[in-house]
Amino acid sequence: MDGLMMDFPLTLPTILRRAATIFADREIVSRLPGRSLHRYTYADMAARARRLAAALTALGLRPGDRVGTFCWNHHQHLEAYFGIPLFGGVLHTLNLRLHPDEVAAIVAHAEDRAILVDAVLLPIFEQIRPRIDVEHVIVIGDGPPPDGAIAYEALLAGADPAAFSEPNLDEHQAAAMCYSSGTTGRAKGVLYSHRAVVLHSLVSATADVVGLREADAVMPVVPMFHVNAWGLPFTGTLVGAKQVLPGPFLDPASLVDLIERERVTVTAGVPTVWLGVLQYLDQRPGAHDVASLSRMIVGGQAAPEGMIRAFRERHGIDVVHAWGMTEMTPLGTITYVPSSRRAAPDEEQYRYRAKQGRPIPLVEIRARGAEGLVPWDGATMGELEVRGPAVARAYYRDPEGDAQFTADGWFRTGDIVTIDPLGYIAVTDRTKDVIKSGGEWISSIALENALMAHPAVAEAAVIAAPHPKWLERPVAVVVLKPGQQATAEELRAHLAPQFARWWLPDAFLFVDEIPRTSTGKFLKAALRERYRDVILAAETAEQGHAGAVEAGEAGQG
Ligand code: AMP
Numbered sequence: 092m093d094g095l096m097m098d099f100p101l102t103l104p105t106i107l108r109r110a111a112t113i114f115a116d117r118e119i120v121s122r123l124p125g126r127s128l129h130r131y132t133y134a135d136m137a138a139r140a141r142r143l144a145a146a147l148t149a150l151g152l153r154p155g156d157r158v159g160t161f162c163w164n165h166h167q168h169l170e171a172y173f174g175i176p177l178f179g180g181v182l183h184t185l186n187l188r189l190h191p192d193e194v195a196a197i198v199a200h201a202e203d204r205a206i207l208v209d210a211v212l213l214p215i216f217e218q219i220r221p222r223i224d225v226e227h228v229i230v231i232g233d234g235p236p237p238d239g240a241i242a243y244e245a246l247l248a249g250a251d252p253a254a255f256s257e258p259n260l261d262e263h264q265a266a267a268m269c270y271s272s273g274t275t276g277r278a279k280g281v282l283y284s285h286r287a288v289v290l291h292s293l294v295s296a297t298a299d300v301v302g303l304r305e306a307d308a309v310m311p312v313v314p315m316f317h318v319n320a321w322g323l324p325f326t327g328t329l330v331g332a333k334q335v336l337p338g339p340f341l342d343p344a345s346l347v348d349l350i351e352r353e354r355v356t357v358t359a360g361v362p363t364v365w366l367g368v369l370q371y372l373d374q375r376p377g378a379h380d381v382a383s384l385s386r387m388i389v390g391g392q393a394a395p396e397g398m399i400r401a402f403r404e405r406h407g408i409d410v411v412h413a414w415g416m417t418e419m420t421p422l423g424t425i426t427y428v429p430s431s432r433r434a435a436p437d438e439e440q441y442r443y444r445a446k447q448g449r450p451i452p453l454v455e456i457r458a459r460g461a462e463g464l465v466p467w468d469g470a471t472m473g474e475l476e477v478r479g480p481a482v483a484r485a486y487y488r489d490p491e492g493d494a495q496f497t498a499d500g501w502f503r504t505g506d507i508v509t510i511d512p513l514g515y516i517a518v519t520d521r522t523k524d525v526i527k528s529g530g531e532w533i534s535s536i537a538l539e540n541a542l543m544a545h546p547a548v549a550e551a552a553v554i555a556a557p558h559p560k561w562l563e564r565p566v567a568v569v570v571l572k573p574g575q576q577a578t579a580e581e582l583r584a585h586l587a588p589q590f591a592r593w594w595l596p597d598a599f600l601f602v603d604e605i606p607r608t609s610t611g612k613f614l615k616a617a618l619r620e621r622y623r624d625v626i627l628a629a630e631t632a633e634q635g636h637a638g639a640v641e642a643g644e645a646g647q648g
Contacts, residue, residue, distance in 0.1 A: 100260060100261060100262035100285070100286075101262045101285060101286045101289035101290065102176075102260045102262055102264075102266075102285040102286075102289065103173060103176045103177070103266055103285055103288060103289065103325070104173075104176070104177055104257060104260065105289070106173075106289065106292065106325065106328055106329050107137050107140060107173045107177065107328065108137075109329075109331075110133040110136075110137060110328045110329075110331055111133055111134055111136075111137030111138070113331060114133045114305065114331030115132060115133055115134035116132050116133075116134070117132060117133050117305070117331050117332070117333055118130055118131070118132060118333045118334075119131055119132065119133065119135075119136055119166050119169065119333070119334045119336070120333070120334070120335050120336065120353055121164070121165040121166045121335075121336040121337075121338055122165070122336065122337050122338035122339075122340055122345065122349065123165070123338060124209075124210075124211045124232065124338060124339055126340070128352075129165075129166060131166065133328070133331065136166060136169060136170060136173075137173070138252075139167075139170045139174070139247055140169075140170045140171075140172075140173040140174035140177060141174065141177065141252045141255065142174075142247045142250040142252050143170050143171065143174030143175070143177075143246075143247060143250070144174045144175070144177040144178040144180075144252075144255055144257075145178075145250040145251055145252045145254065145255035146246045146247060146249065146250035147174070147175065147178060147180060147205065148178050148255055149250065149251070149254075150205065150226075150227055151226075152178065152180055152204055152205060153179070153180075154178065154179025154180065154258055154260075154264070155179060155180075155181065155264075155265070156180050156181065156204045156205075157180070157181045157183045157201045157202060157203045157204060157268065158171070158175045158180050158181065158182060158183060158203060158204065158205045158206070158207065159183045159184075159185050159198055159201070159203040159205070159206035159207070159225070160182065160183070160184050160185060160206070160207045160208075160315075160316070161185045161187055161194075161206060161207065161208045161209065161212055161215075161216055161219075161316075162184075162187075162207060162208070162209045162212070162231060162315065162316070163209055163211075163212075163314070163315070163337075163338050163339045164311060164312075164314060164315045164320065164336040164337055164338060165209075165231075165336045165338050166336060167207075167231045167243060168207075168231075168315045168324075168336075169315075169324050169328075169334065169336070171207055172267075172315070172319070172324050172325070173328070175267075176260075176266040176267065176285065177257060178255070178257070178258065179258045179260060179264060181265045181266065181267060181268050181282070182266065182267040182268070183201050183203055183267070183268045183269070184267070184268075184269055184315060184316040184317075184319065185197065185198065185206070185316060186270070186314075186316050186317065186531075187212055187215060187316060188531050188591065188593075189278075189591065190589075190590055190591045190594075191215065191218040191219045191222070192222070192589075193272075193278065194219050195219050195222035195223050196278070197270045197278050197280075198219070198223045198225065199223060199224070200270075200278075200280065200487075200488070201268060201270070201280060201487070203223075203225050204225060204226050204227070205225060205226060205227035205228070205229060206223075206225050206227070206228055206229070207229045207230075207231060207243065208228060208229070208230055208231065208240075209230075209231050209232055209339075210230050210231060210232025210233065210234060210236075211232060211339060213230065213237065216228075217237075227241060228240040228241070229241045229242075229243050229246055230242055230243060231243040260285060261285075262284065262285045262286035262289070263284050263285075263286060264284060264285055265282045265283065265284060265285075266283055266284060266285040266288050267282075267283040267288065267319060268280055268281065268282045268283065268487065269281050269283070269317075269318055269319065269417050270417075271318075271416070271417035271418065271532075272525065272532045272534055273416065273417060273505075273523060273525055273527075273532050274492070274495060274505055274523055274525075277491075277534075279486040279487070279489050279492045280486055280487030280488070280489065281417050281418050281483045281486065281487070282483075282487045283319070283420055283481075286480065287420050287480060287481040288319070288322070288325055288420065288481075289325075290453060290480050290481050291322050291325070291326075291420040291422065291481040292322060292325045292326040292329045293329070294422070294451050294452045294453055294481075295322055295323075295326040295422060295451075296326055296329060296330050297451075297452060299425070299427055300422065300425055300451045300452070301323070301326060301357065301359075301386075301388060301422075301425075302357075302386070303323075303326050303327060303330050303332050303357060304330055304332065305330055305331040305332060306332075306356075307327075307330070307332040307333070307356045307357050308332065308333040308334075308335055308353055308354055308355045308356050308357070308383070309323055309326075309327045309332045309333070309334055309335065309355070309356070309357045309358070309359075310334075310335040310336070310337065310346075310349060310350065310353070310355040310357070310358040310359075311323040311324065311327075311334075311336070311358070311359055311360075312337060312341060312346060312358055312359060312360035312364050313359050313360045313361065313391070313530075315336075317391075317417075317530075318415070318416075318417045318420070318421040319420070319421075320359075321359055321388070321390070321413075321415065321421055321422065322420060322421070322422065323359060332357075333353070335349055335353045335355050337349055341364060342367070343367045343368045343370070343371035343372075344371065346358075346364070346368055347368060347371060347372065347379050347381065350379075350381050350383065350384055351379055351380055351381065351383075354383040355383060355384055356383055356384060356385050356386070357384075357385065357386045357387075357388070358384065358386075358387050358388070359387070359388035359389070359390075360387075360388075360389065360391075360530075361389070361390070361391040361392055361529065361530030362389055362391070362392050362393070362394045362395060362398060362530075362562060363392075363529040363530060363560060363561055363562065364530075365387060365389055365394075365398060365402070365410070366395075366398055366559075366560060367560075369398060369401055369402060369406075372405075372406055373401075373405065381406060381408065382407065384408050385408070385409060386408075386409050386411050387402065387408055387409065387410050387411065388411050388413055388425075389410050389411065389412055389413065390412065390413035390414055390415055390447075391415075391527070391530040392527050392530055392562050392563070393412075393447075393518060393562070394410060394412045394445070395445075395562075396441055396444070396445040398410065399412065399441065399444050399445060400441060410444070411425060411426065411427065412425070412426045412444060412445065412446070412447060412448060413425040413426070413447070413448065414447035414448065414506075414516065414518060416504060418482060418483040418495075418502055418504075419454070419477065419479075419481060419482050419483075419502075420481035420482075422451050422454075423450065423451065423454055423456075423477060423504075424447050424448040424449055424450050424451065424454070424456070424515075424516055425448045425449070425451055426443060426444060426445075426446050426447060426448025426449065426515065427443075427448070428440045428443045428444065429443065429513055443515065445517075446511075446515045446516065446517045447508070447515075447516045447517060447518050448515055448516065449513070449514045449515055449516075450477075450514065450516075453479045453480055453481065454477055454478075454479040454481075454482070455477065455478050455479060456475060456476070456477050456510065456514070456516065457475075457476050457501070457510075458471075458472070458473030458474060458475050458476065458508050458509075458510055458516075459473045459474050459476060460472060460473035460474075465509075465510070467510040467511060467512050467514065468509075468511070468512065469509050469510070469511030469512065469515075469517075470509055471509060472507050472508065472509055472519055472520075473507070473508065473509075474503060474504065474505065474506070474507055474508075474522060475504045475506045475507070475508045475516065475518075476497060476501040476502065476503055476504065477501060477502050477504060478500060478501045478502065482502050483502060484496065484500070484502075505521055505522045505523040506518050506520075506521050506522075506523075507519050507520040507521060507522060520616070524536050524615070526553070526554075526555040526563050526564070526565050527555075527562070527563050528558075528561040528562070528563050528564055528565070528593065529560075529561045529562070529593075531593070533565050533593075533594050535552070535553035535554065535555075535565065535615075537590070538551075538553040538565060538567065538586065538590070538594065538596065539551050539552060539553050539567075541585070541586055541589050541590070542567060542569065542582060542585075542586065545577065545581075545582060545585050546572075546575070547571050547572055547575035547576060547577035547581075548569055548570070548571060548572065548575075548577065548582070549570045549571060549572045549573075549575075550569070550570040550604075550605050551567055551568065551569045551570070552567070552568045552605050552613040552615065552618055553565050553566070553567050553568075553596060554566055554568060554615050554618050554619050554622075554626075555619070556597065556598070556619075556626040556627070557626075557627070558597075564596075564597045565594070565595075565596045565597065566596055566597060566598045566599075566600065566622070566626050567582070567596040567598070567599045567600070568600045568602055568605060568618055568622060569582065569599055569600065569601050569602070570601075570602060570603065570604060570605060571601060579598070579599035582599055583595055583596070583599070598626065600622055600625055600626070602622075605618065606618065606621070
């Protein structure tokens with residue numbers, strides 16, 4: 092027997108309409124490229140999102156068309172987050188830290204018809220533009236747009252929202268898309284439905300997930316080009332929280348300044364950003380008032396326990412460790428100390444805080460070892476599999492990706508975990524051949540293939556070496572052909588034109604052979620173990636990534 096409830100679709104325009112009316116006066120603050128702060132309200136944002144939808148429709152875009160964004164975190168990007176799905180379009184956020192060749196390949200694969208670009212990112216975008224075939228380039232920012240491009244503000248000013256009629260959206264229609272290179276190294280498209288984003292936002296807002304409320308001021312430091320900034324722009328709008336968007340300035344001083352000025356209560360980002368902020372605060376005892384900040388959601392890479400402790404003990408800030416994936420919209424698990432252990436000794440509480448946590452509502456988990464599903468004993472390791480209404484069921488036009496999905500409908504994450512009796516996961520390793528440096532993927536396979544194309548190289552394996560700041564950095568283990576010579580500098584110069592600067596290995600170790608599995612694959616775990624001391628001792632090369640993230644100029648590498 093069917094229930095007798097309305098068949099009311101779960102779509103983003105519903106969230107936008109509510110924010111525009113119920114939270115009309117709540118603020119959205121962005122740091123502009125000139126460093127000044129721009130302020131307006133949800134009512135303003137919603138009106139401009141509607142103008143954007145009208146303007147894109149007038150340009151000939153239709154429901155289902157992909158519209159790329161190549162932008163930092165700011166209010167116009169938020170307008171795109173809602174304005175593009177409003178006409179049935181698909182918001183396709185592009186990662187501006189990728190090599191221009193890769194961005195071009197992603198735009199081509201997604202068949203983006205239009206792209207919104209920040210004026211400050213035009214120097215990078217100009218390297219991509221000749222390689223892609225998009226009909227409309229729309230530039231956000233001051234100054235006249237380059238030839239053939241449209242100025243965003245002029246586009247909005249010329250729009251006729253009265254002539255725009257919202258299509259009736261089905262909740263299963265795509266609202267957004269994001270490519271991830273986190274499984275095999277080759278980017279794969281994840282296509283989020285309206286329903287998935289709405290359910291993810293509702294779940295995120297619950298108290299034991301992000302716990303976002305109207306009274307909060309949320310600052311997503313995680314870029315809006317990374318899995319929808321962990322969904323926070325959507326969740327923030329759903330609950331009417333004040334949003335604080337840091338623009339291109341992700342250095343500790345700028346972030347702490349925003350926290351202080353705007354009384355930020357919740358923020359989120361990868362551990363590398365917070366390690367920098369911690370150091371900054373530690374060096375200036377009492378100089379900054381960050382007391383407004385109650386929670387810092389940290390994920391994308393394992394949050395070091397020392398960092399979690401330091402923020403809590405020295406600055407009174409709760410670091411909430413979360414795990415997720417692009418394929419999961421992205422939150423999967425989050426950790427809070429269970430109520431039954433709140434009186435336990437600190438040591439035990441920190442063990443819970445350092446784990447990746449329990450599955451959020453509507454996410455189911457299990458882990459599979461060589462012998463089948465592993466027991467939830469907190470010790471047996473297995474590959475984590477997940478399912479839920481905000482988990483991908485396939486990649487966009489990529490049958491190769493089907494191997495990531497089980498026959499009974501679960502997604503194989505590639506993360507090796509233990510699950511304890513209370514359902515807390517701890518990520519112990521990964522099966523994926525990728526390295527995560529400062530929250531960004533580096534494909535070891537791509538580096539290995541490029542190295543093995545060098546005439547002196549017989550074999551090369553690229554492994555993740557632990558690093559205090561980036562948590563992981565690539566190190567190349569190289570076997571030279573008999574009688575051939577090559578130096579680390581030569582190999583680095585060979586790779587440099589093909590990859591972003593921060594992808595280049597920090598060290599090259601020359602060895603006689605690389606251990607292999609019975610099926611002939613490089614035994615990366617054995618390599619990591621065998622060369623651990625050598626790697627730690629190896630001189631750390633200059634890191635393009637370092638400068639890039641700190642100066643907020645990532646992608647220049
Ligand atoms: P992405 O799709 O780029 O968000 O990357 C997702 C992957 O990042 C996961 O499959 C993990 O390998 C890794 N990851 C994300 N969060 C964490 C975390 N808290 N601890 C350890 N690894 C993480």
